[in-house]
Amino acid sequence: MARQFMKGNDAIVVGALAAGCRAYYGYPITPASEIAHAAALHFPALGGVFIQAESEVAAMNMVYGSAGMGVRTMTASSSPGFSLKQEGLSYAAGAELPCVVVNIVRGGPGLGNIAPEQGDYFQITKGGGHGNYRLIALAPNGAQEMCDLTMHAFELADKYRNPACIMADGITGQMMEVVEIPKAQPRTWDHSSWCVDGTPATAGNLVSSIILEPEELEAHNLKLEAKYQRITADEVMFEKYAVDDADLVVVAYGVVSRIVYSTVDQARAEGLKVGLLRPITLWPFPSAAIAALCGTAKSFLAVELSTGQMVEDVRLAVEGRKPVHFYGRCGGVVPGGDELLAEYRRVLGGGSR
Amino acid sequence: MKTYEKSAGFFPVFERKTGPAKEATHYCPGCGHGNVHKMIAEALEEFGLIGRSVFVSPVGCSVFGYYYFNCGNFQAAHGRAPAVATAVKRTNPDSIVISYQGDGDLAAIGTAETIHAANRGENICVFFVNNAIYGMTGGQMAPTTMIGQRSTTTPQGRLETVHGNPIRMAEMLATLPAPTYIERVAIGDSKHIMKARKAIRKALKIQAEGKGYSFVEIVSACPTGWKMDPVHARDWLLEDMLKVFPLGVFKDESDSRDENSWHRRYDAYEPAVVDEYLDRLKSTLGEAEPVALENDLHCKFAGFGGQGILTLGLLLSQIGMRAGQHVSWFPAYGPEMRGGTANCSVNLCGSRIGTPLVENPNVLVVMNQPSLDAFADQVTDGGVIIVDTTIVEGRPDAKRLRPVLIPATAIADEVGMAKIANVVVLGALVAATGCFPRAFCEDTLRAAIKKRSLVDMNIDAFGRGYDFVKNAR
């Protein structure tokens, strides 16, 4: 078995290489820099491209360039840098370019700090840049998933010709775990029908997001929307742990889901019927899976490293059928297991805080 | 016979153009963009480059460059054409890439992309149409607008003290070592025009020969933005603009550079090559039969930076991995470490690990006093607490915890290197917890320690830590 003990950030690069990614463009920022370090080592060694760009704006627009060439390409950053990528993301979504963008989220707003947070949920799942578009968003919670979901992100990006995002946090990026190194995947994608790769075969193609005529741009938007509906129908991923008989369904993703996972058995030992529903895709959100639990669960609790962002999607899924509670820490403060157990007791006991 | 006519570098009919008149451009009468387009198209055709060319249109009046050029086309965000062009060239070094930009695009919003593509010496052609105005958005001031020139955002004329001076991009970029060729030309009188044509051809030739970055600034009229008829606009350009933007070659190393001196490797994806490469990244610890773990370990290791705290965690993690256990290692990162302290959390578990953070360790190692003060209370009842007594003066609560008091740093000194105290501690930890057999750990260490010359010293340190605990029993 080809295994290695590695950082989540390094595992992203391994996954990218195994997915056939050939061009990496980045700009340093803690706690995402290891991704650039690993890319700088591995991409050129494999005859691929690594450029430390002049900014995240430039890095994302370089991704636009390579993606338009029909090449698997990526960039990675952390929150302030991810903000700067919004321009390029909107253009890539408009031009329907497949690419992968990683955000190792840190504390905000502004410069904030470099500690783990999930305050970029809205920016990632609700847009962020201008116009009607969606990012496919995957939320790994360990090093193996950093690798595997990066590969999956490339698949989805190509399948739907849309940017895909990995949303992780400082802990998942910095933590080391045992990773099974994947096999390099066969080349399944062929973009010659639309890409511009500097060969006569594609010289008639155009990579662009400008559409002047309102009717035509509306049609383009509706086509994108239909694509987003297909993604919503087909690509939702989530994990359930002890939810089928749970009175309290805790919804958490990323590192928070790991903390919650640790508390479920403890809670059950106390007689509290708690379960975990972990969204793996943040967009599309596992709304149906949550809705399906409204019959059995007495209430829901969203736990996040934010002041309450994903909880809005939980509420939309529950549609008022059951109470939806929220518990969040932010600024880099990570809730402990005891803290969560106290919250479960309070919610299940109907107590107030 | 010689014929001057529409080049095959252009589409015969501009089908992408909206509205009627699909053979005329969208440009205003007398606009210099058209002249520059003609020269580029002609050169692409004559040099036989059309099929492998990629034209990157900017945002500005030339945003619709893709209506016209009969090659691959990209439309880029405002100012980002050099970044897009960089990536295009890097992902196909055989392509011919043109970054075509106006002055707002190149010298205002895209200044950073412009300078850095030049500074990297990307083997692309940048054609910079300097018309001293923002044409597309309605005649606002550009970075190249002349002092005194009226624009919709400088209704009284551009003032040096308020708006700064017109930027001379060609001169600025010529200070960089990387570019091969930088010239400023003009769509002015016929002589200028023919020189401009020559410069554009030269730039494309340099790229085709693999000699690096070219920048051709073309001083050009915007009759609409300047509110002049085309002939007056041309005269103003000749009389006023060229005083501020002198024509000439600012840099030309095209003769001294070798063909293909700009060389960037790019290999297309080959799964077999990647597989072989990834195989080299795998653990070199070697396979071992899984070793059972009686109790899950939730460890916290804390001390000063430089004591090898993080390495201690990594070594234990590797032993755990080789034993087939679930393992996680998480360091305190960033500013937390700046104060000279270091700590990490390590979980070794028989089943899936929940939180990677260790709030309540059942094994705590403290290698300085502040760590003892900070973490001792968090240890679970009956947990092991290993204290380096060479450094730490305080002593933990022996009733609640299982203290292992070991002069690790002093022992390490005896071994021959104070820095190896972390491995002494590792020996003590393995002995105190009985997590894995001694020989298994030593085998793992032998495989894990990269520097061959240090293996024996590490095994010695580990053994002394281990024996210290066993003998104290």
Add this chain to the structure above:
Amino acid sequence: MTDNAALDVPWMEVNGELCKGCQLCLAVCPKSVIAISEKLNSASYHPAYYTGADCTGCGLCFYACPEPGAIRVTKP
């Protein structure tokens, strides 16, 4: 135009529908053999036209003209 071809002398021609009447070709022609039409084309410009003789085939008008397809110069 066939006349010119038959005469084996250089000549220029303007595609009156693509011309935007900017007059830059007039300004550069060393022989002053280009003029502006009284008539409007369908885009409402007064197009340029060749006065019919003495063109040297120098091509300067072609490069001075911003429109890709407006001018053609033939030099036998």
